[in-house]
Amino acid sequence: MNKMVDTRNALFSPYPGCFAGRGQQSLVRLNLHEANGATFVEQCGGPVQLLTDATTVPAHLQAGVMMLGNFDGFHRGHQALMAAARAAALAGGSPIGVMSVEPHPRQLFAPHSTAFRLGTPATKAEAFGRFGVEFMYSPRFDHAFAGQEPEEFIDEILVGGFKVSRLVVGHNFRFGRRRRGDVDLLRRVGRLRGFAVTAVEEVQWDDATCSSTRVRDLLMAGDVEGASSLLGHAWTVELGVMPAAVLRSGERIVAWHASVLKPACGGYDVVIRRPNEPGSLSQGRITIDTSGLVSLALESWRVVESVQAPLFADFIRHCAD
Numbered sequence: 001m002n003k004m005v006d007t008r009n010a011l012f013s014p015y016p017g018c019f020a021g022r023g024q025q026s027l028v029r030l031n032l033h034e035a036n037g038a039t040f041v042e043q044c045g046g047p048v049q050l051l052t053d054a055t056t057v058p059a060h061l062q063a064g065v066m067m068l069g070n071f072d073g074f075h076r077g078h079q080a081l082m083a084a085a086r087a088a089a090l091a092g093g094s095p096i097g098v099m100s101v102e103p104h105p106r107q108l109f110a111p112h113s114t115a116f117r118l119g120t121p122a123t124k125a126e127a128f129g130r131f132g133v134e135f136m137y138s139p140r141f142d143h144a145f146a147g148q149e150p151e152e153f154i155d156e157i158l159v160g161g162f163k164v165s166r167l168v169v170g171h172n173f174r175f176g177r178r179r180r181g182d183v184d185l186l187r188r189v190g191r192l193r194g195f196a197v198t199a200v201e202e203v204q205w206d207d208a209t210c211s212s213t214r215v216r217d218l219l220m221a222g223d224v225e226g227a228s229s230l231l232g233h234a235w236t237v238e239l240g241v242m243p244a245a246v247l248r249s250g251e252r253i254v255a256w257h258a259s260v261l262k263p264a265c266g267g268y269d270v271v272i273r274r275p276n277e278p279g280s281l282s283q284g285r286i287t288i289d290t291s292g293l294v295s296l297a298l299e300s301w302r303v304v305e306s307v308q309a310p311l312f313a314d315f316i317r318h319c320a321d
């Protein structure tokens with residue numbers, strides 16, 4: 001059964017605990033936000049409804065256009081899917097949704113890999129909302145989910161639960177047991193079950209395929225501006241500030257989500273803001289030392305101290321000094 005959870009005060013995740021997603025549903029209120037140093041293709045803004053249970057999909061979110069994938073980082077390739085979904089949804093007057101499993105599949109299949117994620121559920125939801133997504137289906141990604149036959153996933157979740165009118169995927173999207181599901185299979189089943197499929201051609205940027213892996217490589221090299229360019233927006237990280245953890249320099253230690261990638265060591269100019277709200281609270285500098293400790297220096301702590309929710313940091317540039 002889907003329940004309502006206010007995500008605005010959640011630390012790192014709309015889910016209570018690390019991921020206790022099954023059976024919860026939340027509403028994330030999102031507003032327009034000016035990205036710093038980079039422009040979004042489209043900024044729509046709007047509430048994003050989070051669903052974790054496909055058996056109780058509200059009627060107004062059924063018969064929608066759904067994008068499938070993980071969408072870590074929401075880079076320009078992902079945004080091309082969004083553009084195709086919006087065009088189809090406008091033509092049919094349907095809601096736009098996205099399936100983005102949690103945790104990221106790599107966390108299930110390679111649990112000991114170093115932190116690699118670009119986003120958390122809250123930063124993903126914010127990005128989706130800016131681009132006009134109305135609902136985010138985030139089922140718990142476990143072995144039972146990953147091992148579903150493609151037809152079973154389509155019949156039970158996409159058709160039975162969401163009654164989708166159209167799916168939007170990348171041309172090489174694969175899913176289901178032994179990764180047998182692909183665009184051809186989606187189209188074949190779609191003809192029988194009454195949904196359409198849009199397969200988006202590969203999107204490139206600077207003569208190479210846009211991918212989350214490429215964004216990660218740029219961040220690990222400290223190239224924040226390159227990452228922003230590939231993303232089409234600033235890289236946003238969800239932070240927890242620990243008020244008691246003050247360093248001698250006046251900086252405060254910040255909690256960094258364990259699964260989120262740390263960029264190259266050094267200092268980064270950031271803009272600190274509330275999740276899902278326009279405008280900055282303060283300019284700041286995040287430093288990542290060689291031991292991985294993350295600290296934050298701010299122009300003004302006063303405005304930040306009153307914020308109960310976690311903070312979002314938009315990464316602007318790697319500082320030379």
Ligand SMILES: Cc1cc2nc3c(=O)[nH]c(=O)nc-3n(C[C@H](O)[C@H](O)[C@H](O)COP(=O)(O)O)c2cc1C
Nearest residue numbers: 069070105145146147148153174175176177178179
């Ligand atoms: C709907 C759905 C989406 C999936 N998405 C991904 C994904 O984004 N990345 C990934 O590595 N595996 C994903 N998987 C899991 C793989 O398709 C596959 O099921 C998994 O690698 C297990 O493969 P095996 O049967 O060969 O062990 C997804 C599975 C399903 C059912």
Ligand SMILES: Nc1ncnc2c1ncn2[C@@H]1O[C@H](COP(=O)(O)OP(=O)(O)O)[C@@H](O)[C@H]1O
Nearest residue numbers: 068069070071077169170173202203210211212
């Ligand atoms: N460069 C791209 N061009 C077109 N579609 C893409 C691109 N990158 C990813 N996609 C599509 O976006 C969806 C989410 O992809 P995902 O696997 O989360 O991306 P990534 O590999 O970048 O982490 C999938 O349907 C995928 O096929």
